[in-house]
Amino acid sequence: MHFSSLISRDSIYRFLQECIKQKDLRSGNHAYSLIIRIGFDSIVIFSDLLIRLFAICGKLQESNHVFHKIQNPSIHTWNAIIFAHSLDVNTSVKSLQLYLKMKENGILPNRYVFLSIIKLCASSMNLEYGSFIHKEVRKTGFLEDLLVANTLIDMYVKCLSLDDARLVFDELICRDSISWSIMISGYANSGETSLAVQFFIDMQLEGVMPNNVAFVCIIKICPNIDVVRLIHAQVIEGGFEPDTIITNVLIDIYAKFKHIVDARHVFDCCINRDIVSWGAMIASYVHHGQGFHSLQLFNTLLQQGWKPSNVIFSSILKACATLRDLQEGRWIHSQALSCGYKLDLVIGNTLIDMYAKCCSAHEAKVVFDGLVTRDDVSWGAMFSVHTEEQNGVACLDLLKKMEKEGARPNNVVYLSLLKACINLQDIAIGRDMHAHIVMKGLDADNVIGCTLIDMYAKCGYLNDAHEVFDTLSSQDSVAWCALIVGYAQTGHWCQVLKLLRKFQKTSMKPGSSMFLSVVKACDNIETIDYGRLLHGQIIYWGYESEMQLGNALINMYGNAGDVHDASKVFDNLSERNDISWVSMMAIYIDHGYAVLGLKHCAKMYQEGIKFDKVMFIYIMKAQGILGNLKEGRRLHHQSIINELESDVIMASALVDMYAKCGCLDDASGVFTMIPNQNMVSYGAMISAYVRNGKPHHALNLFDSMESSGIEPSEATYVCCLKACGMIDALDQGRVLHKELFVNEHMNVIIGSALIDMYAKCGEIDDACRVFDEMPEKNVVMWGLMISMYTDNGCGHRALELFDIMQQDHQLVPRKPTFLSVLKACSDVGALRNARLIHDEIIRREMDQEIVLENAVIDCYSRCGSMEEAHLVFDRVSEHDLVSWTALIVGYAHCADTIMLRKSLEDMQQEGVKLDELIFMNILVACRHSGLIEEACLYFRYMIETHDIVPTIDHYNCMIDILSRGGYMQEAEHLLQTMHLEPDIVAWRSLLTCCTNFENTGLSLQCFNEVSKRDPINGSAYALMSKVYMNNHSHDIESLHKIEVQMAPLCSSSKDRWVGSRNAFGIKDNSINTNQKTMKRKCESSILFFFFIFNVITCSLKRRFCFILTEILLVAFEISLSIKLFEL
Secondary structure (H helix, E strand, O other), X not given: OOOOOOOOHHHHHHHHHHHHHHOOHHHHHHHHHHHHHOOOOOOHXXXXXXXXXXXXXXXXXXXXXXXXXXXXXXXXXXXXXXXXXXXXXXXXXXXXXXXXXXXXXXXXXXXXXXXXHHHHHHHHXXXXXXXXXXXXXXXXXXHHXXXXXXXXXXXXXXXXXXXXXXXXXXHOOOOOHHHHHHHHHHHHHOOOHHHHHXXXXXXXXXXXXXXXXXXXXXXXXOOOHHHHHHHHHHHHHOOOOOOHHHHHHHHHHHHHOOOHHHHHHHHHHOOOOOHHHHHHHHHHHHHOOOHHHHHHHHHHHHHOOOOOOHHHHHHHHHHHHHHOOHHHHHHHHHHHHHOOOOOOHHHHHHHHHHHHHOOOHHHHHHHHHHOOOOOHHHHHHHHHHHHHOOOHHHHHHHHHHHHHOOOOOOHHHHXXXXXXXXXXXXXXXXXXXXXXXXXXXXXXXXXXXXXXXXHXXXXXXXXXHHHHHHHOOOOOHHHHHHHHHHHHHOOOHHHHHHHHHHHHHOOOOOOHHHHHHHHHHOOOHHHHHHHHHHHHHXXXXXXXXXXXXXXXXXXXXHHOOOHHHHHHHHHHOOOOOHHHHHHHHHHHHHXXXXXXXXXXXXXXXXXXXXXXXXXXXXXXXXXXXXOOHHHHHHHHHHHHHOOOOOOHHHHHHHHHHHHHOOOHHHHHHHHHOOOOOOHHHHHHHHHHHHHOOOHHHHHXXXXXXXXXXXXXXXXXXXXXXXXXXXXOOHHHHHHHHHHXXXXXXXOHHHHHHXXXXXXXOOOHHHHHHHHHHOOOOOHHHHHHHHHHHHHOOOHHHHHHHHHHHHHOOOOOOOXXXXXXXXXXXXXXXXXXXXXXXXXXXXXXXXXXXXXXXXHHHHHHHHOXXXXXXXXXXXXOOOOOHHHHHHHHHHHHHHOXXXXXXXXXXXXXHOOOOOOHHHHHHHHHHHHHHOOHHHHHHHHHHHHHOOOOOOOHHHHHHHHHHHHHOOOHHHHHHHHHXXXXXXXXXXXXXXXHHHHHHOOHHHHHHHHHHHHHHOOOOHHHHHHHHHHHHHHOOOOHHHHXXXXXXXXXXXXXXXXXXXXXXXXXXXXXXXXXXXXXXXXXXXXXXXXHHHHHHHHHHHHOHHHHHHXXXXXXXXXXXXXXXXXXXXX
16 A cells, blocks of 8 residues: 555545555554654544554554543544453453443443443353443443344343343344344253244244344254254245355254255255355265265365365365275375365374274374374374274384373373273283273273273173272263173173173163163074063163164074064164164065065165165075076166176175076076176175085085185085085095184084084084084084984984083074974984973973974874873964874874874864954954955955854955055945945045055045044044145145144144143143143144145245244144143
8 A cells, every 4th residue: 555645634534444444554553653744643533443453453552552642532432442442352341441431531322332342241251241231221221222232132142141131132122133033042052942942933923034043043953854844944935045154054954864865955056155065065975974975075176166174174084084995085185285284183183094994004104293283182093093903012102102292191092092902802901001090090080990891891801890890989881881791792691681680770771872782792593582681671771762772683683583573673663774674674585585575675665765786686685585587687687787797796696696596507607707706706606506406516616716716705615515415525525624624714603514514424423523623512503413413313312412402501402403302302212301302392482383392292192192292282272284294193103093083083174163253363464464365355255155244343454455455446435335334444544545546536535534533633634744745736725624624623732731831830630631632632733733834835835934933833832732741
């Protein structure tokens, strides 16, 4: 700037204003010198501007100097100097003193003086001075000034005095959107969300449109995704969609509720994106494990010329760490350096973590050494690097380096070190760390104590873990959890149950995370009985509805082969995620329930679960189990279209599918087309040959695999051992045995396969030797040995081995084992042993197993004890062909011709009188199985052959069956022609059918009939909502009728809420007499709320604002009434 133009007062005035705007202190000083030189320093307006200039440039002393030179300061001068002091939170006392001095000089304050002081009180959180100024504002009449009043409210909110803020707010005659938004923000930030929501509703009822601040606050506290969508619709309706701050908050909230697609839609629709918008979207992808999408978006950001912030770089590096993409991580590192973030600590720490997870310890160390300053996160990340390397010595060296540099290791560092010891399974270093902790006096910390328990337990030193637990000053639930999980993970299940019983006696409640860890430890069939007991504990503590625990229980039962219980847990889950659905599908198909697995897949599709490669593979596996070659080929063609055929895992699944369908040529063709064959593809082809009775081909391919230098997997060895057993290839089996022993691959699975191979080759002694040499023997291995003895005619040895097995209480015999020993008893006529085994079956509550009961009948029969056989037969609830055969064969062995004839007659003539209850059960079974034609057949058979008059339950069941199958006309015809008056169940079944098949006209008729019989049936309104949403109906007249039908219910809920509140105030117990009815009405009203919202957003947007505010008010009052009832 040049001063030659400063020739008039106006030019000097404009120049000083420009200096203030630009915060140009240097030019301001020159201007001040010029003003003094030309004699303008006595002009007050210039002094006022200079005071403000020096203040905003941080030169408060110069501001005071200018002020003190003025002989008669004006109100503007006082305002300027008070403003100057308001910029420094440490001078609040001085501002107040200036204010009082100004009053002594007879100058009355204006609104700007009050605004400056109130803002200073807010920033310094000085409630005492703020209250004083509030009184001064009231005295001078400035409380009617809306700007001053709003600033007062804001001051009280920032001083956390919401009651005072509310008093000022209530005194306002006229409130604007700023007044409301300040109160909403105050309540939202202090956690009083219900009051924030109430103010948001009241604000609109008073006709004030929410501003961006109000929307931001209310979006942040939305309790669920439906409310988010509702507020989002209001944002669009109010024209706030281009607002960048609102956009960023919407992206965050959609991501919080795991609706990433909606978050991306908001991002794409934003025309005024800033760097925060990009960061929010990238962070959302990273947080939900979608690293690939975050990298794509980051590339787009760079292409559009944006400079990433350090937060964005930190997020995208986390994505690289998650994807284990070292090459991409290096490129991001170079981009960060080019953007000038070389010394940024946040990025440096994230880089260390990324390189550690990508197994590049050297690069992590280079970054660490290059950091100018290091914090606890830096040191912790470096400890993680050495942990990943399994380098315990380096961890200790790093600890010494840390102490040498004067960085005091804190709890976080020691926790990282202890976790490193856990990963390294190095008890020596763990004990050293324990000693360091005791020396530093940190052993009293409960978190460190729990980690010590975890460390000792996972290293197998349970006594030390228990000692640490006993020395804890506060044995909280976390400590109990660490100890219990430690015992569970080492297989000490009796101690686990003992500790759980002890824990129950305390007043503490175990966390769901403890049960999650313990259930995950029950990962095989041997521990399933303990798993069932744990399941009981989970139900006892009320965690059965938790999704993560439910998923763990599903996997536990699946691993044990208990598909039925896994399915029950899945069905009982109130909320399911992709893991729940995929786990259940995998269990069905892995255990051979292909039809159920495919039906489950169909449900997944209906639920909107996206099909990925894993699901595609399982569907192929199911088609292979069913032998559905046509569908398998179609899937193969689809994989070619999607360019998945070259994927090794996909190709291996195709090989497996063709093998199960008996098409070895196709399987071999797919195998030969795999570009990079590996362990998985070879294993799939070898398994295919073994499954299809081609053991020689399997063994030849195994030789080729080893010649190619590919290490066989455990499953491949098992297949090859099975192939050896199929062709009595004893020599080759022994070679494999030697190879497994040399490579230290011996475990219970391999041991079981070796026993089976030797048994099939007739080498009983070799099988026994393998069994005796195994350090660990599971229940499967014991069962195999018993079965081998039985199949080879060594019944006595089988029974002896069973007696030895039972001495180990950890081993629970399975159904195949019981079948083998019962056969052994039959073979040797060991009636006494048979009775003991039968008692054991009853004791283990397995006597309801029809297969086992049939085996018991057969055993008693063949041992000549027909009386006991008949007793067991009579106890069997359902006799199948096997049951009758066993009994008849027994009588034949005993030459009891009379009983033999009688049993044959009973078998042929046995029948149950068919009554209406039996037909009802048949119809229910047809409904569950989807057997529509059979249901109709049995229904006619019941009426025409047995002259049974159907009851209302029969009709309802038939209508439901026809409805579920999509036979709407038949269902409607049956409903109209039935001889009984249709009840609500029949109409609701038909309404559900119309909902699924989008028949709007019939839906409305059914809805009217249901509403006529039960006006407060909330499900009917929910179903109608779905109909109109699916059809995008614009039948306003019909909608209006439904709205009118439901209006009295909403009014009833609202009036009842007021009455309940008054009654509650005077402690009138009559509130409890109709509590259940009222709660049902409330729930129905809320369903109606979502119904109206769905319809409005689809077709009635012109009435949106008016109806929406009414509904919000009713819904809010309903939620409060429900809370009162719960209290």
